Amino acid sequence: MQPHDDDHGHAKTTVQDDPPPSYYEVMETSVRELLVEKEVIGADEIRHMLEVMDSRTPALGAKIVARAWVDPEFKARLLANGRTACEELGIDFFEDTQFLVLENTEKVHNLLVCTLCSCYPREILGLPPDWYKQKPYRARAVKEPRALLAEFGTVIPDDVEIRVNDSTAMLRYMVLPQRPEGTENFTEEQLASLVTRDAMIGIVRANTPNRKEQSR
Amino acid sequence: MPQTARRKTKPSIHVVHAIGEEPIFKAGDSVRISVRYPVGHYRVPTYIRGKRGRVEAVIEPRAVNNEEEGFGRNAGLKRHYYRIAIPLTELWPKYSGSPYDGLRIEVFETWLERN
Numbered sequence: 329m330q331p332h333d334d335d336h337g338h339a340k341t342t343v344q345d346d347p348p349p350s351y352y353e354v355m356e357t358s359v360r361e362l363l364v365e366k367e368v369i370g371a372d373e374i375r376h377m378l379e380v381m382d383s384r385t386p387a388l389g390a391k392i393v394a395r396a397w398v399d400p401e402f403k404a405r406l407l408a409n410g411r412t413a414c415e416e417l418g419i420d421f422f423e424d425t426q427f428l429v430l431e432n433t434e435k436v437h438n439l440l441v442c443t444l445c446s447c448y449p450r451e452i453l454g455l456p457p458d459w460y461k462q463k464p465y466r467a468r469a470v471k472e473p474r475a476l477l478a479e480f481g482t483v484i485p486d487d488v489e490i491r492v493n494d495s496t497a498m499l500r501y502m503v504l505p506q507r508p509e510g511t512e513n514f515t516e517e518q519l520a521s522l523v524t525r526d527a528m529i530g531i532v533r534a535n536t537p538n539r540k541e542q543s544r
Numbered sequence: 545m546p547q548t549a550r551r552k553t554k555p556s557i558h559v560v561h562a563i564g565e566e567p568i569f570k571a572g573d574s575v576r577i578s579v580r581y582p583v584g585h586y587r588v589p590t591y592i593r594g595k596r597g598r599v600e601a602v603i604e605p606r607a608v609n610n611e612e613e614g615f616g617r618n619a620g621l622k623r624h625y626y627r628i629a630i631p632l633t634e635l636w637p638k639y640s641g642s643p644y645d646g647l648r649i650e651v652f653e654t655w656l657e658r659n
Contacts, residue, residue, distance in 0.1 A: 472639075473641070473645065474645075492632070492647050
């Protein structure tokens with residue numbers, strides 16, 4: 329190994345071996361390899377599923393939100409049945425779960441969490457952020473949501489009701505944020521660009537047009 | 545929540561429903577989450593056990609009990625999940641936020657008691 333800039337504390341660790349696999353990683357690998365060996369599922373099916381999951385990103389959710397903002401009838405269908413409304417836009421579901429879209433209003437702010445593990449609307453938003461899967465977020469979301477949101481920079485007024493939605497079994501959720509003011513003349517595409525992943529988890533509000541310009 | 549409040553079309557003739565086919569609880573019912581600590585795979589977090597709440601909606605369609613499914617038994621009797629509303633002040637007596645703040649969580653029928 330060539331000596332590298334020693335001021336970088338991490339430089340020496342880049343060629344270190346990964347830590348040994350955990351108990352559950354060994355179990356997962358064993359089960360997966362057995363399933364392939366016994367021809368229950370194919371290696372290509374596993375690879376394909378990973379490819380499908382990695383193809384899902386928050387851009388899909390933003391598209392749904394923008395459509396709901398411009399089309400009241402679509403919004404009504406989306407709130408009535410999230411699955412079939414998404415399927416209208418060509419977004420299919422690979423998990424056998426129901427999809428519930430929760431509308432934020434002037435009086436209600438919805439927040440998503442999975443206290444047991446990491447349930448998340450993967451079909452619509454892709455893989456969850458690391459903090460969503462970690463215990464501090466999972467515990468504090470249900471115990472002190474206002475303090476947690478404030479740490480993310482979102483202060484919810486006292487007269488707004490917070491609903492913490494704990495996804496434990498067969499429901500997956502997405503938050504439909506409020507449409508920002510000053511977007512009356514925006515196209516659907518421009519509206520979608522204001523909707524971030526965290527807005528659809530209920531961590532922040534949708535960006536305002538000014539905020540978006542500042543971040544360019 | 546229109547999705548889950550969806551009513552089945554009333555049949556024109558009398559039919560006998562299978563066990564578990566009709567939801568036992570309805571929106572508005574007061575319920576208590578059971579306090580049990582069985583060994584196995586459970587999707588009912590401990591922090592809601594013994595707490596009181598209200599049925600916000602019946603979740604359709606019926607589903608296999610995932611406590612059974614966790615052990616590979618994924619066929620047979622299906623029952624409903626319910627979307628349950630529990631005030632955060634009920635979960636955490638020292639909760640200092642708005643008294644209207646609440647939890648929404650889906651709970652399988654076998655874990656609900658009439659309150």
